Amino acid sequence: MIAALLSVYAILATTLLPRGLMRARWSDRAPRLAISLWLAACASAIASGILAAVAVAVPADAIGHGLASIIAACFALLDNGFDPAAMPVGSWVALLVGALIAARAFSGVGTVLVSAYRERRRHAEMLRLLGRHDSELDAIVLDYEEPLVYCLPGRQSKMVITTAALRSLTPEHVVAVLAHERAHLRGRHHLVLAVAQGLSRAFPGLPLFARAKEEVVRLVELRADDVAARHHPRVHIAAALVSLATGRAPVFTLGAGGETALARVRRMLHPAAPLRRREKLAGTMAVGVLLAGPAAVALLPGLSALIAHHCHNLSLL
Template identity: 60%
Template sequence: MIAAAVLLLYTVVAALWLPKLGRRAAGWAERAPRLAITVWQAAIASVVASTVLAALAFAVPADVVGHGLAGLFEACADMLSAGEGLTFAGVAALVAAGSVLGRVAYCGAAVLYRAAVERREHAALLGLLGRRDTDLGAVVIDHDERLAYCVPGRHGQMVITTGALRSLAPEQVAAVLEHEQAHLRGRHHLVLAGAETMARAFPGVPLFERARTEIARLVELLADDVAARRHPRTQIAAALVRLATGRAPAFTLGAGGETALTRVRRMLHPEAPLGRRERLTGLLTVAALLAGPAVVALVPGIGSFLAHHCHSFLFL
């Protein structure tokens, strides 16, 4: 019961407080966007896990867990078949846990399905209106708006408009397409889909809303960094300025958009990357977020196990 209360308290505190901590760490995130994305994902996973584990800790008595793995399965089977030890509140807790997981699965499937349908429709449109440029490795569309984006998926492709080609120098075009290629190679659309799933499944939760916004920003920073490995940062910055007003389709990943101008500053005035100690701190944070709920949920069972079987160890 104590473990369930602790896990529920953590769920509430994390959902409300972690977004505020994320705002304070915004500068740190810009220096290591990949690690920052992982931290946000771990925070989301820890809240969901703590919610589900709290329900399980409430429904399954600690002494049942303490019998060991085989005994746990046997005891749980007895509880479910005979109803012994499983109270109405315990059943309600298990139903709540199942509802949380079901809601996440349903929203995740809906997000992925809708995006896949829109991508297929857009790909068909590109086949009619666009032409494949083998030198660029992208589909070119005759359109005055300056756009460069990628359509992710199994047959991902990069798209650029004639307006962008007229506006950008060849070096800038190469840098922009490298940015889009980074999105495709990194499967960033799946990262965004995960954040979108949680925000839709549980609307209004500060952690999930903030994570969706931050992850969308961070994947762009990460793609900028990948492009900067092969192209001058000044060329990337110049291309971002020219593409800033472009609005790519919602289900795609575009180089421009509302974050473009703030990314220009980052390209022109890059901060020092994280040191070894800072990266280690970030990795330990991820580990704590992922392992913490499981440890709290298992502590009562471990204590019960030692209480039941301690005498066996004394005779060894």
């Protein structure tokens, strides 16, 4: 029953849940919370698939006895009547499916991280040869005829601005847009994007992961805009975005322009009211439910067996 419940939830989460999340009109008002919700939904779907496989393979009473053993013997191994050698073939198949889901997720994210690291290292070498550091801007100035402002994440993170961008932007706009890039670096948004992109690559064709990738790409830009707007006038950020809207930064970097720029201009000029406290609390609780829900459902039979085990022992006293 538990395995079936988790399997059904995993299917619904990967197909129908994105529709509900896309209807959340508050996401633009709280991009960081919305990012957490999308990633929690992805983690919830993956965890449900893995735990469903475990629930098929491992009997509930073995989990319960194992928990009792842990409590009684200070983290003893699960050795109370559970013999892996006696497991049927179907249980091994279920465990294999769970392991493949986990391996697929880690492989997808790892591949994106390694690929992006290699590309950024090559780009950093190019910047050392062709760019020059501007101490006043604390950025690399690159001779290029397209207006671009972007950041290169990593251990030796860099912000890059082209000479075309310096010509088209006023000094106030330059400072504001560099604050946007600095927000990307401090927020480690490249890691958030790597998770979303890696899961989309690992599970192609599933709406949840495809939508999560698209939304996270958009939401990290909104988040950086909001952080920059704490210290710089919104109109300066909006003006810079207009000038950089047609720019195409390298795919492995985080750029201020791009196809979302014009929509972000409207958001900067007409900011919506921030979420109220209870709305933030509801969103945070939703993230918690998504993250903890599958584990709680999977552990329910084991906890029931644990309680029954202790009740039986108490009745013998």
